[in-house]
Structure formats: C-alpha cells, structure tokens
Amino acid sequence: MSLINATPSITVTTDLISLELNGTTVMLEPDLCLSGLLAANNIDLASVAIVVNDTVIPRSGWQHIQCKANDRINVFSAVAGG
Amino acid sequence: MLTIANHQFSSRLFTGTGKFSDQQTMLAAIAASQSQLVTLAMKRINLHSKHDDLLAPLQSMGVKLLPNTAGARNAKEAIFAAHLGREMLATNWIKLEIHPDPKYLMPDPVETLLAAKQLCDEGFIVLPYVHADPVLCRRLADVGCAAVMPLGSPIGSNQGLASEPFLKIIIEQATVPVIIDAGIGAPSQACRAMEMGADAVLVNTAIASSAEPIKMARCFAQAVETGRLAYEAGLGQINRQAYATSPLTGFLGGGL
Numbered sequence: 001m002s003l004i005n006a007t008p009s010i011t012v013t014t015d016l017i018s019l020e021l022n023g024t025t026v027m028l029e030p031d032l033c034l035s036g037l038l039a040a041n042n043i044d045l046a047s048v049a050i051v052v053n054d055t056v057i058p059r060s061g062w063q064h065i066q067c068k069a070n071d072r073i074n075v076f077s078a079v080a081g082g
Numbered sequence: 083m084l085t086i087a088n089h090q091f092s093s094r095l096f097t098g099t100g101k102f103s104d105q106q107t108m109l110a111a112i113a114a115s116q117s118q119l120v121t122l123a124m125k126r127i128n129l130h131s132k133h134d135d136l137l138a139p140l141q142s143m144g145v146k147l148l149p150n151t152a153g154a155r156n157a158k159e160a161i162f163a164a165h166l167g168r169e170m171l172a173t174n175w176i177k178l179e180i181h182p183d184p185k186y187l188m189p190d191p192v193e194t195l196l197a198a199k200q201l202c203d204e205g206f207i208v209l210p211y212v213h214a215d216p217v218l219c220r221r222l223a224d225v226g227c228a229a230v231m232p233l234g235s236p237i238g239s240n241q242g243l244a245s246e247p248f249l250k251i252i253i254e255q256a257t258v259p260v261i262i263d264a265g266i267g268a269p270s271q272a273c274r275a276m277e278m279g280a281d282a283v284l285v286n287t288a289i290a291s292s293a294e295p296i297k298m299a300r301c302f303a304q305a306v307e308t309g310r311l312a313y314e315a316g317l318g319q320i321n322r323q324a325y326a327t328s329p330l331t332g333f334l335g336g337g338l
C-alpha cells in the first residue's frame with residue numbers, strides 16, 4: 001500500500017524582477033537589497049564597490065537600498081595594477 | 083621618515099602589484115621591497131570566473147593600499163573611480179591617473195588638474211600621476227594634492243629618468259612630497275632619483291618583469307635607502323676640471 005500525501009503542495013508565485021548585473025540579465029525576487037543581491041551571487045562584500053545606474057553607492061546603504069526592475073548594477077573589485 | 087598627509091612611511095619605496103607572474107611572487111616581492119604603500123587597480127567583476135582574493139593577503143601584510151584610477155580617460159571617469167576606491171577599500175587616498183593615449187600612456191594634464199581639484203575639495207588624499215611638468219606640479223599642490231607623482235619615462239618602459247632635468251626643478255620647487263613614478267627600470271635609477279632629493283619612488287614593472295622579482299625587490303629597497311642616505315649626506319660638487327685629492331708637490335720632483 002502506498003502512502004499518498006493528502007496535502008496538496010502549495011506553490012507561492014512571486015513576480016520576479018529583471019535587472020542587469022555586470023552586463024548579465026538576472027531575475028530575482030523583489031525587495032532584495034544590494035547586500036542580498038551580492039550574497040545570492042557569491043560575491044564577497046568585503047572587497048567590492050557597487051554602482052547602481054552609474055552612481056557609486058556608499059557601503060552604508062547596501063543593506064537598505066533595494067534592487068529595482070531594470071536597474072543596471074555593476075560590481076567592481078580590486079585587481080593588480082601599478 | 084616620509085610623511086604624506088599625516089601618514090608616516092619608513093620606506094621610501096612604493097610598489098605596484100601589476101604584471102607579476104603569480105600572486106605568491108607578488109606578495110613575496112612586496113615583502114622583500116619593504117614597501118608600505120602598494121597600488122591597486124579596479125575592474126568590473128566577471129561573474130562567471132573565479133578570481134583570487136587580492137586584498138586579504140595584502141591587508142594581512144599591513145601595507146597601505148592605494149587604489150588608482152587607471153582606465154579613466156577624463157576627469158569625470160577618474161572621479162568616479164576615486165569614489166569606487168573609497169567604498170571598496172575604505173580609503174580616501176587615491177592615485178589619480180588619467181591617460182587616454184594607449185600607446186604612450188601620457189597623463190592628461192588638463193583633466194588631471196580638474197579631477198584633482200574636485201577630489202581634494204571632497205576630502206580625498208590625492209596623489210596625481212603627471213608628466214614631469216614643474217608648473218603643473220605647483221598647480222596640483224596649490225589645489226591641495228598631498229604629493230605629486232611625476233614620471234621618469236613612459237609607464238612600464240624601463241627607460242629610467244628621461245625627465246631628469248625637469249624632475250630636479252619639481253623637487254627644488256616642491257611644497258609637497260615628490261614621488262617619482264613610472265619608467266624606473268633599474269635600481270641605479272631609483273638610487274639616482276633619491277640622490278636628487280625625491281621623497282620616494284614607485285616601482286612596478288622593473289620588479290615584476292625581472293627574472294627574479296623577489297631578489298630585484300630587495301635590490302630596489304637597498305638602492306632607495308642608499309640614494310636617500312646619499313642625499314641626506316650631501317653629494318659633492320661637480321666640477322669641470324680636476325681637483326687633486328692627493329698632494330702633488332714635494333714628492334718625485336724633489337723638495338724632500
């Protein structure tokens with residue numbers, strides 16, 4: 001006798017937003033802050049700078065500023081140089 | 083002791099981090115150089131490739147990190163890069179470099195002065211990379227730059243102090259530290275720059291492109307220290323004719 005799960009699965013549908021991250025289109029849940037965006041993409045927050053729509057965002061705002069649809073977000077890091 | 087914007091450096095050799103064959107060699111060379119200020123560039127992350135963490139090992143060495151604005155073609159882009167560096171590295175120090183010409187990488191003096199003024203007004207500690215132009219260096223000091231970084235010769239060229247006569251004027255007139263940057267290709271050239279009275283030199287390619295970068299870094303450290311000591315001791319005067327160092331009378335010719 002097989003067990004049948006009587007509880008139907010519930011799928012929560014959220015409208016994802018689309019934005020551009022370092023030139024790549026990504027889909028993500030709304031209300032994600034910049035820190036969350038980076039964490040979701042395995043980017044270490046300690047050594048980067050974030051630019052949203054050509055404006056450098058102060059580090060103090062990364063947890064408060066939410067990603068919006070069609071944002072152009074660029075993340076920079078340090079590289080070797082003279 | 084060299085002081086720039088209230089920050090003291092016991093070494094007068096600054097180093098870049100570019101062009102090394104691998105990160106381990108770069109870190110070992112910086113350690114051997116005893117440099118306390120190293121430059122870094124900035125780049126947009128490639129999300130699809132893994133990159134080594136450059137910052138953590140440098141920070142653990144205790145060196146001061148100086149982001150540069152390399153890649154900026156005008157004042158606007160350089161100011162943007164300075165803001166990037168401030169958020170990335172939590173520093174208001176910036177090596178300002180604007181060189182739109184890809185062949186010779188000559189710094190643009192007009193855009194550099196414009197950017198320097200705005201960045202100084204915003205509270206940045208600005209170290210501008212410039213041609214060996216005494217007038218420009220004075221103007222940059224006037225707008226508040228913490229130091230000036232005139233070139234010896236084109237970046238990465240190893241041509242040495244091609245601009246020597248003008249570097250001497252810059253040093254003579256300086257009201258802020260003078261760091262000779264770019265083109266120094268041999269320890270003897272770094273020594274010469276320090277003998278002339280430069281406050282520091284910045285070396286990258288000559289160390290990184292050496293067959294033995296760690297050994298070469300040590301050579302530069304010694305050369306810079308020797309040159310500085312010679313400057314402090316005071317070089318002898320250069321004369322057109324000979325002046326004997328030994329008595330020339332009363333020996334072979336009689337008079338005993």
